[in-house]
Amino acid sequence: MEPESPFIPYLARLQSVTDLTPDTKLFNLELNDPAMRDNFDYSPGQFAFLSAFGVGEAPFCLASVSYRKAGLEFAVRRVGTVTSALHELEPGATVGVRGPFGNHFPLEDYKGRNIIIIGGGIGMAPLRPVINTIIDHRDDYGDLLIINGARTPQDLVFAPEFDIWAASPRSRVELTVDRGDEAWTGRVALVPDVVKELKPSPENAITITCGPPIMIHFVLEALRMLGFSDHQIVTTLEGKMKCGLGKCARCNVGEYYICKDGPVFTFEQISRFIEQF
Ligand SMILES: Cc1cc2nc3c(=O)[nH]c(=O)nc-3n(C[C@H](O)[C@H](O)[C@H](O)COP(=O)(O)OP(=O)(O)OC[C@H]3O[C@@H](n4cnc5c(N)ncnc54)[C@H](O)[C@@H]3O)c2cc1C
Incomplete structure (x- = not known):
C-alpha cells in the first residue's frame, strides 16, 4: 500500500538495536504494513529518511540488502538532534521511514x-x-x-x-x-x-x-x-537535504541534486566540484 504522499513516512517497528561503536548503533526495522514490507525493494547505495517522532527526520543509507528480507538496517552515528533521539529508542518503538530514495551502485x-x-x-x-x-x-x-x-x-x-x-x-x-x-x-x-x-x-x-x-x-x-x-x-555523497525528491534544492552540487541524481556518483561526474565536499 503506497502512502498518500512521498512526504508521509511509513510506520515501522524497531526490532533490535545493536551497539556497533561507542557512537554508532545498528537499527533493524520492520515496516508495520505486511504488504508494504513485501514490496519495499531497494538497492545498495539508496537511502531513506528515519523519523524520531516529535523531533524530526534525517537521511541514512540502507545498510542491509533487500533480497535477504531480514529487516531494514541503518547504522546511525550520533551527531545531533535526530540521531540522538534515535539512539534513545528501545526495541518495540515506532519510527517513520520515508524512501527508498536516490540512485544505487550499478x-x-x-x-x-x-x-x-x-x-x-x-x-x-x-x-x-x-x-x-x-x-x-x-x-x-x-x-x-x-x-x-x-x-x-x-x-x-x-x-x-x-x-x-x-x-x-x-x-x-x-x-x-x-x-x-x-x-x-x-x-x-x-x-x-x-x-x-x-x-x-x-x-x-x-x-x-x-x-x-x-x-x-x-x-x-x-x-x-x-x-x-x-x-x-x-x-x-552526503549533503544537507530535506525532501529527498529533488524539490527543496538544498543538496545541489553543481548541476546535480544529491538526493535524486545521487547519492552515488563517479568522480568523472563530480571531480570538478571536489572543493565543495
Ligand atoms: C544520503 C545520505 C546518507 C546518509 N547516511 C548516513 C548513515 O548511513 N549513517 C549516519 O550516521 N549518517 C548518515 N548520513 C548523515 C546523517 O543524515 C546526519 O548525521 C544527520 O542528518 C544528522 O542529524 P541530526 O539531527 O542528528 O544532527 P543536527 O543536529 O542536524 O546536526 C549536528 C551536526 O551534524 C552536522 N550535520 C547534519 N546533517 C549533516 C549531513 N547530512 N552531513 C554532514 N553533516 C551533517 C551539522 O552541521 C552539525 O554540525 C547520511 C546523509 C545523507 C545525505
Whole structure:
C-alpha cells in the first residue's frame, strides 16, 4: 500500500538495536504494513529518511540488502538532534521511514570486475550492502579487496562481520586505525597511505569509496597515482537535504541534486566540484 504522499513516512517497528561503536548503533526495522514490507525493494547505495517522532527526520543509507528480507538496517552515528533521539529508542518503538530514495551502485555493470572497497568510519554504512551483495553472488565478480579505516579499533563499525567477509573466496580485508591501543596488533596508518602501500591494480577494476571528505580527497589522489581513471572511482555523497525528491534544492552540487541524481556518483561526474565536499 503506497502512502498518500512521498512526504508521509511509513510506520515501522524497531526490532533490535545493536551497539556497533561507542557512537554508532545498528537499527533493524520492520515496516508495520505486511504488504508494504513485501514490496519495499531497494538497492545498495539508496537511502531513506528515519523519523524520531516529535523531533524530526534525517537521511541514512540502507545498510542491509533487500533480497535477504531480514529487516531494514541503518547504522546511525550520533551527531545531533535526530540521531540522538534515535539512539534513545528501545526495541518495540515506532519510527517513520520515508524512501527508498536516490540512485544505487550499478553492481550489474561491475560483474566480472575486481572490486576495491575503501571505507572510513561511518562511510562503511553504504558499502556494507555492496560487500554483502558481492559475497552472496561471489562467482559474478573478480577479486574483492576491502580497505577499512577508523580513528581507533573501537570505531571500526562492522567489526563482527570482518571474518565473514575475509572468509569469502578471493576476498581480502585490510584494516587500519589512526591510533591503536594495547590490544591492537594491526596497522596504524591513514587509509590513503594503505591504498598506496597495497597498490591495487586499475586493470579491470572498480573502486567504491566512502568516508570523511579529507579521506576521499587523498584516496582519490592515491588512486589516480596508481593509474585509476575517474570513471573507475565511485563514491556516495552526503549533503544537507530535506525532501529527498529533488524539490527543496538544498543538496545541489553543481548541476546535480544529491538526493535524486545521487547519492552515488563517479568522480568523472563530480571531480570538478571536489572543493565543495
Ligand atoms: C544520503 C545520505 C546518507 C546518509 N547516511 C548516513 C548513515 O548511513 N549513517 C549516519 O550516521 N549518517 C548518515 N548520513 C548523515 C546523517 O543524515 C546526519 O548525521 C544527520 O542528518 C544528522 O542529524 P541530526 O539531527 O542528528 O544532527 P543536527 O543536529 O542536524 O546536526 C549536528 C551536526 O551534524 C552536522 N550535520 C547534519 N546533517 C549533516 C549531513 N547530512 N552531513 C554532514 N553533516 C551533517 C551539522 O552541521 C552539525 O554540525 C547520511 C546523509 C545523507 C545525505
